[in-house]
Amino acid sequence: MMADISLSEIAVSALIVIGSAFALIGSWGLVRLPTLMERLHGPTKATTLGLGCMLIGSVLFFQLQRGIWSSHELLITMFLFITAPISANLIAKVHLHRLRTAAGEEDGPAGVPPPPPQGGDWATYEEPQAGPARTG
Amino acid sequence: MIGLAVIFGFGCLALALLLNLWRLLRGPTIGDRIAALDTMVINAIAAIVLFGIWQGDDLYFEAAMLLAMVGFVGTVAYCKFVLRGDIVE
Numbered sequence: 451m452m453a454d455i456s457l458s459e460i461a462v463s464a465l466i467v468i469g470s471a472f473a474l475i476g477s478w479g480l481v482r483l484p485t486l487m488e489r490l491h492g493p494t495k496a497t498t499l500g501l502g503c504m505l506i507g508s509v510l511f512f513q514l515q516r517g518i519w520s521s522h523e524l525l526i527t528m529f530l531f532i533t534a535p536i537s538a539n540l541i542a543k544v545h546l547h548r549l550r551t552a553a554g555e556e557d558g559p560a561g562v563p564p565p566p567p568q569g570g571d572w573a574t575y576e577e578p579q580a581g582p583a584r585t586g
Numbered sequence: 587m588i589g590l591a592v593i594f595g596f597g598c599l600a601l602a603l604l605l606n607l608w609r610l611l612r613g614p615t616i617g618d619r620i621a622a623l624d625t626m627v628i629n630a631i632a633a634i635v636l637f638g639i640w641q642g643d644d645l646y647f648e649a650a651m652l653l654a655m656v657g658f659v660g661t662v663a664y665c666k667f668v669l670r671g672d673i674v675e
Contacts, residue, residue, distance in 0.1 A: 455587055463591035466636065470595035470602075473632055477602035480609050480625055486617045489609075493625040497602075501632045504595070508647075511588070511639050522647035526631070526654055533658040537624055540665035545617040547669060 458514035465507030472500025486545045494538040502527050543574045550575065592640045599633050620664045627657030 479492025505523040512518045565571060603626060610622035631650045638646030663673050 459587050462639075463587050466588070466591040466595045466639070469632070470598035470636070473629055474598040474602045474605075477605040477625060477629070480622065481605045486615060486621065489618065490621060493621055493628065497625055497628050501628055501635075504632050504635055508635050508639055512644055515588075516642060518644060520644045520647065522644065522651060523635070526635075526647065526651050529651070529654050529658075530628070530631075533654070534628075537658060537661040537665070540662060540669075541617050541621050541624070544620065544665050544668050545615070548615055548617060 458510065462507050462511045462514070465503050465510065469500045469502075469504030469507060472496050472503060474500075476500060487542065490538050490541060494534050498530055498534045501530060546572060546574055588639070592636055595636050596633070599629055599636065602629050603633075616668055620661060620668070623664070624657065624661045627653060627660070631657070 473496070476492040476495070476497030479496060480489050483489045483492065505527045509520065509523045512520045570576075606622045606626045606629065610619055610626070613619060631653050634646050634650040634653065638644060638650070666673050
């Protein structure tokens with residue numbers, strides 16, 4: 451009964467199941483965790499990992515079942531793994547600025563992030579530095 | 587077996603999208619809403635990839651790639667607008 455299920459089918463199914471479970475866990479973290487800094491962990495790590503898993507499953511599916519070598523999925527994986535930290539960084543910046551402008555509004559278990567150890571302030575609060583003169 | 591896994595995946599993704607929608611509607615801050623929208627885009631990409639596996643057609647990856655790019659640009663534009671009051675300075 452189980453003998454006619456090939457190994458590639460098991461691998462693809464396992465990757466799909468693991469990937470979608472990680473996506474669900476990431477969204478559950480987004481709902482469950484108390485403040486935005488903690489909530490960002492779910493989507494940026496679990497959901498990105500889940501999508502990476504699912505894309506690898508898709509590569510395997512088209513390679514082993516259909517005999518098509520498709521590299522689009524690897525492109526999507528690379529693009530997402532590059533862009534997910536950038537968008538998380540920008541959302542964290544939005545949160546930091548909101549914390550400073552609306553003081554004492556939201557204090558989770560982690561509280562307000564401490565200043566950096568070398569003194570000074572976080573770079574996102576500082577005045578923009580003078581760049582090269584613009585022409586035109 | 588792959589069919590069962592795909593159905594399970596669609597169920598998980600639908601539930602994940604509903605949870606994201608709850609966070610999007612609930613807030614409470616604008617950063618939460620941006621994060622929820624970003625996660626919804628990633629889950630939609632996952633749903634498109636899963637649909638491509640289901641149909642056995644590799645045409646859908648073009649759509650997934652485009653959605654990945656547009657979603658990232660959208661998130662950055664939202665954040666820049668909230669941070670600076672302008673998108674392209």
